[in-house]
Amino acid sequence: MDEREKLRKFRELDDAFAEALRELESPDSKLDIPTGPPVRSLEEREQDDEETRQQAFEQRLKTLMSEYAQPAESVSHLLQTLKSLGHIA
Structure with missing residues (x-):
């Protein structure tokens, strides 16, 4: 895997993690956090x-x-x- 692909995957993971944190902090959150394999x-x-x-x-x-x-x-x-x-x- 080349460096660009690694960086892209890291950004996707970072974005997903940030979104999950926002959902957890939201008072009316349904905790609909996707889980992967x-x-x-x-x-x-x-x-x-x-x-x-x-x-x-x-x-x-x-x-x-x-x-x-x-x-x-x-x-x-x-x-x-x-x-x-x-x-x-």
Whole structure:
């Protein structure tokens, strides 16, 4: 997300918060303050993103193994070799 988008979202949040405060201070307020979805922590979002990437990688790997008729043992050996040579982390 670029800086402009972050600033825009911050302004929207600030405006919504100010409006909510005005409604609370109003004597005839019905407390009609909108609530959004629950806020997730950054850690939870990153974990979900990592799980999504992992699932996508596994699906691509299975597809390639099927297309090239490579058994899991052969692919595992190849990955272990690449890892031992420092080509993958």
